[in-house]
Amino acid sequence: MRLILEVWRQASPQVQGHLEAYEIDDAREEMSLLELLDRLNHQLIEADQEPVAFESDCREGICGTCGVDIDGIPHGPEDNVPACGQHVRSFNDGDTVRIEPFRAAGFSVIRDLIVDRTGLDRIIQAGGTVAVDAGTATDADALLVTHEAAEAALDFAACIGCGACISACPNGAAYLFTGAKLQHLALMPHGKMERGRRARAMITQMEHEFGPCSQIGECALACPANVPLSAIATVNKERLRALLRRKDN
Amino acid sequence: MSSPTADPIPLAARPAATPAPFPPTWALKVIMALTGSLFVAFVLFHLAGNLKVYIGAEDFNHYAEWLRHLLNPLIPGSGFLWAFRAVMVGSLVLHVYSGITLWVRGRRSRGNHPRKFIARRLSSRTMFWTGLIVLCFIIFHILDLTMGKLVAADGFDPADPYSNLIHSFSRAPVAVFYGLTMALIAFHISHGIWSVINDLGGTGKRLRSVVFIVAGVVAVVVAIGNLSIPIAVQAGILAVS
Numbered sequence: 165m166r167l168i169l170e171v172w173r174q175a176s177p178q179v180q181g182h183l184e185a186y187e188i189d190d191a192r193e194e195m196s197l198l199e200l201l202d203r204l205n206h207q208l209i210e211a212d213q214e215p216v217a218f219e220s221d222c223r224e225g226i227c228g229t230c231g232v233d234i235d236g237i238p239h240g241p242e243d244n245v246p247a248c249g250q251h252v253r254s255f256n257d258g259d260t261v262r263i264e265p266f267r268a269a270g271f272s273v274i275r276d277l278i279v280d281r282t283g284l285d286r287i288i289q290a291g292g293t294v295a296v297d298a299g300t301a302t303d304a305d306a307l308l309v310t311h312e313a314a315e316a317a318l319d320f321a322a323c324i325g326c327g328a329c330i331s332a333c334p335n336g337a338a339y340l341f342t343g344a345k346l347q348h349l350a351l352m353p354h355g356k357m358e359r360g361r362r363a364r365a366m367i368t369q370m371e372h373e374f375g376p377c378s379q380i381g382e383c384a385l386a387c388p389a390n391v392p393l394s395a396i397a398t399v400n401k402e403r404l405r406a407l408l409r410r411k412d413n
Numbered sequence: 414m415s416s417p418t419a420d421p422i423p424l425a426a427r428p429a430a431t432p433a434p435f436p437p438t439w440a441l442k443v444i445m446a447l448t449g450s451l452f453v454a455f456v457l458f459h460l461a462g463n464l465k466v467y468i469g470a471e472d473f474n475h476y477a478e479w480l481r482h483l484l485n486p487l488i489p490g491s492g493f494l495w496a497f498r499a500v501m502v503g504s505l506v507l508h509v510y511s512g513i514t515l516w517v518r519g520r521r522s523r524g525n526h527p528r529k530f531i532a533r534r535l536s537s538r539t540m541f542w543t544g545l546i547v548l549c550f551i552i553f554h555i556l557d558l559t560m561g562k563l564v565a566a567d568g569f570d571p572a573d574p575y576s577n578l579i580h581s582f583s584r585a586p587v588a589v590f591y592g593l594t595m596a597l598i599a600f601h602i603s604h605g606i607w608s609v610i611n612d613l614g615g616t617g618k619r620l621r622s623v624v625f626i627v628a629g630v631v632a633v634v635v636a637i638g639n640l641s642i643p644i645a646v647q648a649g650i651l652a653v654s
């Protein structure tokens with residue numbers, strides 16, 4: 165099938181980017197979006213042109229490396245599926261498909277479809293890790309975690325850190341991402357020990373680079389890990405808890 | 414190293430170009446939620462009073478009078494009313510200040526590529542605009558029916574709120590403006606109540622579903638209840654006897 169791809173080309177962070185149209189004659193329904201870009205790049209290389217720079221790694225929805233806006237929708241038209249899992253069958257023969265990098269002020273374009281997502285790393289660095297001395301290994305069953313808590317923690321730990329929630333957000337907010345991490349760790353025995361301090365540090369860092377949440381809910385539709393929308397409420401819940409409790413835990 | 418201890422986690426180096434916003438976003442959101450909830454409570458209370466218009470002029474005027482002397486003799490004269498007005502105006506200033514600040518921050522954090530795709534309800538995307546129109550309405554409404562200045566109907570009589578209301582709504586443009594604003598307030602309230610539960614940290618599944626429904630119901634009740642009054646006046650069901 166034939167597709168027109170309008171792809172964002174930008175050689176470096178310093179220059180203006182623009183959309184450039186390319187034609188693909190032999191796209192197949194079962195191709196993933198990334199394979200479509202691979203196809204385009206083959207074509208470009210054969211024609212002695214610069215291939216389109218984009219990121220990917222696992223190509224099976226677990227690493228969070230891929231991510232582009234397809235017709236303005238992070239990852240693509242299907243809800244809750246990463247770009248590597250989206251397929252060409254979402255389009256019709258002859259369609260024009262616009263492929264842009266993730267968009268937010270906090271994500272500057274490095275090259276073509278690759279954006280700088282280190283802002284997410286800085287939120288994690290601020291407190292998204294467990295930094296307590298847990299002592300020598302105790303019996304596995306000495307620290308009880310209920311089945312419900314474990315399941316709930318997993319729902320939020322599922323975040324693969326792709327950044328789609330931010331590109332989806334009309335405010336460029338990172339609440340779903342930050343809330344997912346806060347909620348995940350707040351449910352775990354060691355994570356709980358620094359719950360208050362973590363909330364203060366991560367939320368402050370989040371506010372440095374990303375916007376406010378207006379409860380619009382675009383993020384949870386884009387999220388390839390199906391992080392529940394309640395994560396956006398977790399942010400203020402943890403912050404208010406830290407405020408009232410005035411403790412590190 | 415006996416009991417597990419927690420070492421402080423250093424805050425990541427601040428990117429110089431992006432200082433932490435002040436006041437913090439989370440605090441502004443909590444202010445929005447508290448002041449917004451106060452407004453919702455007031456709007457509902459106000460609606461209940463407004464509906465007395467259907468019982469009759471005397472009852473309605475009595476309600477307006479009662480409102481003026483609420484909590485007498487605890488607070489003398491119309492002291493309560495003034496204290497109440499101070500709280501409302503203060504809250505409005507905070508609500509509008511926070512709303513505008515958050516809106517500006519959102520635009521800035523979004524950057525040069527505004528998101529056009531709208532998957533969710535229109536109400537959430539229009540909070541700022543419905544809010545601004547409601548603000549204009551509040552000013553108009555107070556001039557019209559409380560102070561009787563500038564935009565008020567001819568023959569405004571501070572002692573007869575009922576007649577003032579009928580006279581005001583007999584003017585077609587006012588009735589239409591009032592009706593439209595009520596629809597917008599309903600939009601604002603429906604997304605507003607949903608925002609409150611998020612801003613105050615409501616994460617429970619059942620709580621969130623209940624609040625989502627309550628938000629819609631309150632919005633519809635406020636819209637229909639208040640809308641009925643200008644319609645009734647225009648239709649001649651309510652008139653000065």
Ligand code: HEM
Pocket residue numbers: 376377378379442445446447448449450452453456508509512513515516540541542543544545547548549598601602604605606608609610612
């Ligand atoms: C009858 C009057 C009003 C009522 C009942 C009301 C109610 C609410 C409520 C309950 C919220 C949710 C607060 C939260 O974030 O938790 C809200 C949000 C908001 N209000 Fe109002 N409001 C009123 C007037 C106004 C006015 C005059 C403005 C003027 C700008 C305004 C602007 C906003 C904005 C921009 C938000 C969204 C904030 C965000 O989530 O980013 N509101 N309102």
Ligand code: SF4
Pocket residue numbers: 322323324325326327328329330340341344383386387388389390391
């Ligand atoms: S919350 Fe979802 S959309 Fe956001 S970074 Fe994590 S996986 Fe990606």
Ligand code: FES
Pocket residue numbers: 219220221222223224225226227228229230231246247248249324
């Ligand atoms: S490439 Fe790993 S999630 Fe898409």
